[in-house]
Amino acid sequence: MVEKIFRSQCPISSGLDLFGDKWSLLIVRDLLYHSERTFKDFSQSSENISSARLADRLSKLEKSGFLTKSKHPTNKKVFLYHLTQKGRDLAPILAEFVCWSNKYLNDHISEESKLFAEQLKDNREQVLSKYQNP
Amino acid sequence: MVEKIFRSQCPISSGLDLFGDKWSLLIVRDLLYHSERTFKDFSQSSENISSARLADRLSKLEKSGFLTKSKHPTNKKVFLYHLTQKGRDLAPILAEFVCWSNKYLNDHISEESKLFAEQLKDNREQVLSKYQNP
DNA sequence: TATATTGCTTTCGTTTTGAAAGTTATTTTT
DNA sequence: AAAAATAACTTTCAAAACGAAAGCAATATA
Numbered sequence: 001m002v003e004k005i006f007r008s009q010c011p012i013s014s015g016l017d018l019f020g021d022k023w024s025l026l027i028v029r030d031l032l033y034h035s036e037r038t039f040k041d042f043s044q045s046s047e048n049i050s051s052a053r054l055a056d057r058l059s060k061l062e063k064s065g066f067l068t069k070s071k072h073p074t075n076k077k078v079f080l081y082h083l084t085q086k087g088r089d090l091a092p093i094l095a096e097f098v099c100w101s102n103k104y105l106n107d108h109i110s111e112e113s114k115l116f117a118e119q120l121k122d123n124r125e126q127v128l129s130k131y132q133n134p
Numbered sequence: 135m136v137e138k139i140f141r142s143q144c145p146i147s148s149g150l151d152l153f154g155d156k157w158s159l160l161i162v163r164d165l166l167y168h169s170e171r172t173f174k175d176f177s178q179s180s181e182n183i184s185s186a187r188l189a190d191r192l193s194k195l196e197k198s199g200f201l202t203k204s205k206h207p208t209n210k211k212v213f214l215y216h217l218t219q220k221g222r223d224l225a226p227i228l229a230e231f232v233c234w235s236n237k238y239l240n241d242h243i244s245e246e247s248k249l250f251a252e253q254l255k256d257n258r259e260q261v262l263s264k265y266q267n268p
Numbered sequence: 269t270a271t272a273t274t275g276c277t278t279t280c281g282t283t284t285t286g287a288a289a290g291t292t293a294t295t296t297t298t
Numbered sequence: 299a300a301a302a303a304t305a306a307c308t309t310t311c312a313a314a315a316c317g318a319a320a321g322c323a324a325t326a327t328a
Contacts, residue, residue: 007181009244011235011251012163012228016156022285025154029146039306046142050286055307077294077305086238093234094146096227101145104220110143117145155315173275184317189276211274211325 018064019090023049023057025097028090031067031083032131038078061087091131095120152198153224157183157191159231162224165201165217166265172212195221225265229254 006014019025030037030045042054049057058081061067066087072078101109102117119127140148153159164171164179176188183191192215195201200221206212235243236251253261 006242009242009247010160010163010180011239011243011247012231013160013181014239014243015231015235016159020154020156020159022150022154025150026144026147029144040304043306046144047147048141048286050288051307052287052309053285075295075305077292079306089234089237093227093230096230097146097149100223100227101149103223105145105148108140108143109145109148113143113145174273177275182317184319185276186278186318187316190315209274209326213275 015093019061019066021057023047023053024061024066025090025094027054027057027061028066028083028087029094031081031087032091032094035082037081038072039081042081066090085134088131088134091128095124095128149227153195153200155191157181157187158195158200159224159228161188161191161195162200162217162221163228165215165221166225166228169216171215172206173215176215200224219268222265222268225262229258229262 006017008014019028026045026047026049027042030042034041039051039054039058042058043049043051058067058069062069065084068082068084070080070082072080098113098117099120102114102121106114140151142148153162160179160181160183161176164176168175173185173188173192176192177183177185192201192203196203199218202216202218204214204216206214232247232251233254236248236255240248
C-alpha cells in the first residue's frame with residue numbers, strides 16, 4: 001500500500017527521486033523567474049509541455065511541498081501557483097545548471113542566459129539571495 | 135535524419151536534455167567519488183540500476199563527452215570508466231543536490247552524506263576544488 | 269578442462285510519455 | 299441574454315522508456 005519514494009539514502013539519488021525528470025525543474029525555473037504563474041503561463045513556456053504532463057507535475061510538486069496553488073482574487077477560473085521556501089531553495093541547483101551550460105553549451109544557449117551566467121559568476125551570493133526570499 | 139537534442143535555448147532545459155534523468159547523475163556521482171569504475175562497480179551501487187539501463191546510460195554519457203571508456207591494463211574483459219573535465223564540472227550541481235537534501239530530507243539521508251553536506255556548507259570552494267582536477 | 273566472471277544484449281511485460289481531442293465552469297463578446 | 303471564447307484541466311491512445319530476468323561471448327580462475 002505504501003509506495004516507496006526513495007531508492008537509497010543518497011542525497012543525490014533522493015533529490016532525483018523527487019524532481020529528477022525533464023519537467024519539474026522547468027516549472028520551478030518559471031516560478032523563480034516570475035514568482036507567480038498560471039497553468040496557461042506554464043503551457044506557453046518555450047519547451048511546449050503537454051497539458052497532461054503539466055497537470056501531473058504541478059500536482060506532484062504541490063503534494064511534495066515545492067509549490068502552492070491558490071485562487072485568483074477576482075477570476076474564478078484561474079489558479080495561481082507560487083513556490084514555497086522548499087521550492088525556492090532549488091535555486092542554487094538551477095544556478096549551477098546555468099553555469100555548466102554556459103561553459104559547455106555556450107554556442108547553443110540564449111544571449112540572455114549567458115548574461116545571467118556572467119552575473120552568477122561575478123556575484124553568485126548576491127544574485128542567488130534575490131531568489132531565497134518570497 | 136538529424137535528431138533534435140534540445141527543447142529550447144534555456145541552459146536549464148538543455149542541461150536536463152543531456153543528463154536530466156534518474157540515472158546519469160548517479161553514474162557521475164560514483165565517478166566523482168571513486169575516479170575509476172567498472173561496469174560491475176556501477177551495477178553494485180545501492181540504487182540497483184538494471185544492466186540494460188546502465189549500458190545505455192554509459193554509452194550516452196560517453197557519446198556526449200562526460201566520460202571515457204578505456205581498457206584495463208591487464209584484464210581483457212574489464213573496461214574502465216573515467217570522467218572528463220566536462221563530467222567533473224557537474225560536481226557543483228551534485229553539491230547543491232547534497233545541500234538541498236541535507237536541509238529538506240535530513241531524516242532520510244545517510245549520516246555520511248550529512249557530514250559531507252556540513253563540509254560543503256563550511257568550505258564549499260575547497261571541498262569542490264578536489265573534484266575539479268583529474 | 270571445467271567453472272565462474274565480466275560486460276554487455278535480448279526479451280518482454282509494465283510504466284511513462286506526448287499529442288490531440290474532449291470536458292466543465294466561467295468569463296467575455298455580441 | 300445568448301453565443302463564443304477561454305482556463306484548467308482530463309481522457310484517450312499509440313509510442314517510447316523502463317525494470318527484471320535471462321541469455322551470450324570472451325576471458326579469467328580454479
